[in-house]
Each structure stands twice: as structure tokens, then as C-alpha cells.
Amino acid sequence: MEQKKSEFDKVLGAWDILVIAFGAMIGWGWVVSSGSWIQKGGVVGASIAFAIGGVMIFFIGLTYAELTAAMPQCGGEHVFSYKAMGPNGSFICTWAIILGYVSVTCFEACAFPTIITYLWPGFLKGYMYSVAGFDIYASWVAVAVIVAFLITLINVLGAKTAAVLQTVLTCIIGGAGILLIVASVINGDSSNLQGQMFVGESTGTMFQNIIKVAVVTPFFFIGFDVIPQAAEEINVPLKKIGKMMILSVALAVVFYSCVILAVGYVLNPSEILSSEAGTGLVTADAMAKAFGTAVMAKVIIVGGMCGIITSWNSFMIGGSRALYSMAESYMIPPMFAKLHPQHKTPINALFLIGVLTMLAPFAGRGMMVWICDAGNFGCCLAYCMVSLSFLILRKKEPDMPRPYRVPAYKFVGTMAVLMSGCMVLVYCIPGSGGTLVWQEWLMVGGWSLLGVVFFAVCKFKYKEKFGSLIELISDEDAASLMPEADDAELDVVIDAAIDRVLAKMAG
Template sequence: MQGAGGGAEVGLKKVLGKWDALAIGVGAMIGFGWVVLTGDWIVSAGPIGASLAMLVGGGIMAVVGLTYAELVSAIPKAGGEHNYLLRAMGARWSFAGSWAIVGGYITIVAFEAVALPKSVQYIFPNLSQIKLWDIAGSEVYLTWALVGVVGAVAITAINIRGIKTAGIVQTFVVIFLFIIGAMLLTGAFAGGDPKNMEPFFVNGTAGFFGVMIVVPFMFVGFDVIPQSAEECDIPPKKIGKYVVVSVMIATAWYVMVVLATSSGLGQRALAGSDLATADAMGALFTSEVMAKILIAGGIAGILTSWNSLLMGASRLMYAMAQSGMLPRWFAYLHPVYRTPSHALLFIGALSLLAPFFGTAMLGWLVDSGSPSIVIAYLLVGVAFLILRRREPGMERPLRIGGRGNFGQVIGVLSVLFCAGLISLYLPGMPAAIGWQPWLLFGGWWLLGTFFLLRVPRGVSPGEDAEEQLLAMISIRQQARLGAIGVDAAGARSKSIKSAAGKRR
């Protein structure tokens, strides 16, 4: 990629160590949702019902994570899903899966831009000044929105300066987040009341599945590790292991938060709380100061998730642009920091807008991003199975399930679990999502369809799929410029497909 000064082509820097990679994955999953949504989970399903939903959801994500673990160890390139699907299923399927996960990442980045001023207002109640408008019953104030804007500028700037800088920031903030979690757990043991946790189950299966539908949104982030694999200075086998370990840590975190929060506040108090986990912390220690300290932990969660997912989305867009699926503009690397600065600026600009839509956007973003995330996970499971069958000899430093067929069983389970999660979002299901999230979902995929139709047909899956794709795009561009005739372009395209077929 050319830098601003037109220098020699350079790649991404290999600067991430093992703790950086783990902090990126864990920090991406533990955002702000545990502060703002935990009360809703407990009210919907009860503390044990919500904990079981998180355990089951974490188990599903762990199975999905195992497929990622093998694939990232075998194909440690920036872009994760993009590379797996391109090799297994071809260009258009690769675009679909990549577009899906980018959409999921961007909804979470936007979510954090709205969550930041909401959490800061808990500490500074008079934050909202200069009313702008109302959206879906949510009042939007200029000073409130500007907090989200400042956060977006800061996180984007940190990422442009380099992934190592972002990784260092991530590690320290994750450590702080875990200190807050330890304080919450200590408060639950010291001041919690088991009677507050009754009833343990609420609303039966409807409550359970109502919590389950947010699982993809809450656990998205372990797949950021594969997005950054090309920048990890650790063996590919270990990169794969960190994917699974990060899911296990996040599962334990969410279960702990649900149980600790329910021990501090009863059902009635939870139903009337905007930030239940913070209120529970205050109740457990009988101190408003402790509630605000927990909000500081929530802000740390916002920053870690925001940082990781901005990192992941920009790497995916960079990889897609490198393959010709998106405009070349997104593949630009900063001449000094060698980060995909244009992709970072694009996503950062989108997050600047989110706070101006108010808190109503929080629920819409959660629900609109989740189906896209699960679609991507499902496609990765399919790619895992295809590569197991078609390329049994492919080097796999971390082979899931050993040398037998158990790995294929894991792949099938991953696909089935993801298909089941997708069904939960559909109209008529107990946990169906509303029309506003479907509108956001449809808008994203409508834009994606425009780019999808520009991806050439006939790119054969395989190790050289990206080279085929770039060659076809080059021929198309030459034909449009008149450098070669249409007939010659068609002949060249056929020869590329024929050569690819012979290699297979």
C-alpha cells in the first residue's frame, strides 16, 4: 500500500504480544452492556434464568470460537472471516460474511458512542444542556451528544496512531475493568442478600430466549483477534487458543455480573433502575460513591469494546479493499503508523453521528447488529466444514478435535447453533425484534448489495482466490478504459478461471 508520500509498499506491523491479543478479545466482549442491560436480563428471565442464558450462549459462542481458532491458526491474515470464506466459498460469499461482521462491529461502535454520555451523565447529572430534538421519546441535548463525539475522536485518533498504542491502552483499561469486577463480587459476598434474587426464574422460555437474543451482541469481539492476526507477533497456534480463552472469560464475567447485581437489588428495584449494576453496587456497599466507581468501570468497558471493534472493523474493510471488494480508498495505510487510516476515519465518522439520535438508539443498535453477526458466524462454520473436506492436508497448527472426525462435529454444531440463533429474531418468535432494528439491518444490507453486485462472478475458491479476483477486476477496469476490447477482456477472464480449475 502506498503511503501519503508515495513510498514503497508496506504491510501491517507485527507488534501485538499475547497479552495484547487477549486484552483485545476480552475487552471487545465486555463493553457497556453489562452495566446498562443486566437489569433488563434479570427482570426478563430472573437471575438464574439470565445466568443460564449466558452460560448456554457462552457455550454456543465457544463452539463458534473453536472454528475460528483452527482457521486463524491456518490462515493468520488480517481480515479474519474475509480470508476464510474467500478460500472456502469464493468471492461473493466472502463479501457477504465480511459485510455482515463489519455491520455488526459498526453497530457496536455506534452503541458505545451513545453509551458513553449515558454513563457520564450518571456521574454528572446536569450534563444535558441545550436541547436539540426528541427521537422516539428520547430527548437529545447538545452537551450530552458532544461527550460521545469527543470519545469517538479520541478512540479513532488512538487507533490511527498504531495498533500497539491501542493494544497498550486496551491492556491497562481491561485490568482496571477487572478490578471493578472484583469489587462488585466482593460486595455481593459481603452485603448481598439471597432473598433479593427471588424469583430465580421469570417468564419461562420466553424470558430465557429474550436474554439469548442479545448473546451475539454481547459476545462479539473474540473474532477481533483473527482480524488482527497479521499484526500478532506470536505463533498462529497460540492466536487460536486465545480466541477460545477470551470467550470463557467473558462468559464468567457476565454470569458473575448477573448474580452479583441480583443479590444487591430485588425485582422491583431492578425494574425501576436505568443502570441496575451501578445501583446494585451502591446498595451492596451502601455508598453512592461506589456506584459511581462502578460507572467508571462501565466507561472502561465502553473504551475497551469501542477500541477493539473499531480495530476489527477497520482491518476487515482494509482486507476487503485489498481484494477489490470495496473502493481502494479503504486500503490506504497511514505513511507513518501503517494503520488503515481511511477505514478508521470512515467508521469513526459514523460513530460521531450516533449520539445525536439519543438513547433510543441503544436498543435498536443491539437488535439490528445481532442478526448480521450470527450470519457471519454461520458462514464461518460452513467454511470450516468445506475446508476440512476439500483441503484435508492444509497446515493447521491448531487442529480442533484432533485427527479424527470430531472437528467436523464441532463445525456442524456451530452451523446448527447459529441457525437456531437467527431463527429467534424472526417475526412470530418469542424474542422477535422490532421494525426499527429491521430497518437499520435492511439499510445496511441494501448498501451491501450495491457492492456485492460489483464483485465479479466465477472466482473459484482456493488459496489463489484473491489473485483471481484482483486479476478479474483489473481486466474489467482495463476494458472500461478502452485499454483492451470487450472480447479480449472476456477471453482473459475465461483463461484465469481455466487456470484456477487446472490447479485444483
């Protein structure tokens, strides 16, 4: 097995990885979907559902936390699954997660100009054609392509540049959310909760409706796994990387739950129904009512636009690093393993994702919804394989140095496999509420076929080099594996909280 020193610059600090993970999870859904969540499960019910979804991701996140700290190498899933399942399993896992990452960047390229139409209805100019019932305009495509080019350029300029953008936009998202929550507490009314705290006439139906919302919530938490992809660029003690991932998931759960409660506290059931039938932007309408002016609705919409960019930016980071790791193992053409000589970013991988993203708007937003659902399936499949890798490596390599060790690993690993496996089944079983339609299965099949072609061609061309894993030569000393002294109290608090949660669940 070949070894080398990392060629990436370690430029990402603790705050950077927190905002990259959190920003990836907070997209546009909290602006446009809050009304449907409330209508399906109720205000309190939907909040509980997001907590349940957070628990699902919590277990998966714990497996990622241990594996990332143990193997802080670019590619994340690629390395984890390789060590546990070999090159074939690694190819499937990494190819699946790349589908997820690329699909999100393509979807966000279409979502961004769509939001502009909410702010400026006269924005759409130059009708071109229609795809799947969606009208495509020249102005709409132009904005999408320009923004896609700019985000690609920012990522080429370095991970730190992308992290700075992520920090600014995440602060705007957080500010918009806090404004809504504070305004709802001051100007909301508990009477608005009447008739919509839960949905259902009996305890059983209420619970069923909560579960219906809970089943889809993990898909709004996809994105914390971007951190392992950029592990070589993180300048943080290894033990803390895993904890920051868990913290990002917890913050996302709190954010979504608080937004749902705020909307339900401001708008009564008839107002939510009217908003859904009108603009569809229930959260923005709640903001407008809370402040008594329609101008504040645009603040929430701007926050949602920032959420689109943060998700887009994070998945651009994750997708390019995953492509880099596969290229370095000769699973795809090695040209995608080329780093920019000055900025140390995988330039060809970024250009590939950037070009695909710039082409996506020409297919229309309707087709992008299909691509995004197909990509979510790929992410969930990769989650399941990583969770299995976690259990396999605990048995296969028990003495592997693990700066962050998950307590009750058998319970955590089993729960992670079961929950991620259930997420995969939701897409496959008809009537589950998340079943892929035939167009989405066609896209999954097409991506799988492309993977088979790469697999066969690269295996034939590169022979023994195919599927080789290059391990990093670590120049860290033992002290770098320990928490920093200034953060010792925070580490103790986080460790104690995780231990208590796991003890209650396991016991």
C-alpha cells in the same frame, strides 16, 4: 493468485489479543441489564443461561480458532469465506460483519455521553431537537464527537497504542467487577435469593425462562471475532491465537455469571424491582448497598464507561481491518486499503468508521438501538457463514496446514452452524423474542443495497481484479507454529479441558 509479504507491523502479544477480545465482549450491558436478566430467569437461572450462551459461542469460537491459526491474514472472515465459498460468499460474509462492527461503534458513541448523565444529571445543556422520542442536547453531542475523534486518533497511531488503552480500561472493568463480587460475598445475604433463584412455578416454566435469557446472551459475547481481523499484527505462535480466543470467551462467561450472582446476593426481589423502576442501573445500586455508600455506585458506572470504550476500541480495530481486506480484493474502492506510512494502520478505513461514528450521535440514541440490533444480525449471519466455511474447508482442503486443529471437527462444526443459524432465525421469526422491527429491517435492507451497489460498480470497474485474494508469503519457521516452552503446561491444560468438554457433549 497474487502473493505478498504482510505490510503490517507485528506488535500484538498474547495479553493484547486477550484484552482486545475480552474488552469487546464486556460493554455496558453488565451494568444496565443485570436486573432484567434476573427478573426474566432468576439469579441462578440467568447465570445458567449465560453458561448456555457461552457454550453456543464456544463452538463458533472453536471454528474461528482453527481457521485463524491456519490463515492468519488481515480480514479474518473475508479470507475464511473466500477460501471456502469464493468471492461472492466472501463479499456477503465480510459486508455483514462490517455492519456489525460499525453499528457497535455508532451505538457506543451515543451510550458514552448517556452514562455521563447518570454521573452528572446537570450535564445536558443546549437542547437541539428530538429523534424517536429522544432529546438531543449540544453538550451530549459534543462529548460523543470528541471521544469518537480521540478513539479514531488512537487507532490511527497504531494497534499497539490501541491495545495499551484496552489493557488499562479492561483492568478497571475487572477491578470494579471484583470489588462488587467480593463485597457481595462479605455483605450480601443468602436470604435475598429467596423467591428469585429461578423464575417459574414448575420445572418446565423455569427451563423456558432460562432459555429466554439464553437466547439473547450470545449477543453479549459478540467481539471475540475481532482477533482474526488483526491476525497479521499478532506476534504470537499461531496455535496460541486460537486458544486465547477460547480463553477470552470463557472469561466473559465467568464475568457475566459472577456479576449476576453478586447482584442477586445483595439485592432482594423488591429492591431489584425498585432499582429497575428508578435508575435502571441495578448493578450500580447493588454496589452501593454492598459498600453502604452511594459513592461506590459511581465506581460501577465508571467501570461501565470503560466497557463502552473497550468495545468501541475493539470494533474500530475489527471494522477497519475488514474494510481493508475488502478493498485489497477490489470489492470496495482500493483507497480503503491504504496504510499509514509510519504507523501501518488502515488510515482511510479508520477515518471512514470514525466519521460515521461522529455523525451517529446526531441521530439520537433511539435510532442507535435499531442500528445495533441490525448489526447484531449481520454478525450472526457472518458467524454462520464462517462455521460453514470451517466444515467446507475440512472437506475441500484436508491437507491445509492447521497449527491448531479442533478435535471432533464434524460435531463442533455442525453445532456451530446450527447454533449460529438459530441466532439468525431468532432475528427473523416473529415472536422469538429478538425479532427485528421494521426500522431495523430497513437498515439491514439499506446496508444490503449499498453492498449491491459496491459489488456491481467495483466488478464493472476492476473486472478481473474484483474478488482477487492476495495470499501472504509466510516467513515463519516451523518453530513459530509450536507453543513456547514457557507456556507448554498451560497449553496442555487448555487442550485437555477442551477435549473433555467436547467428549462429554459428543458422547
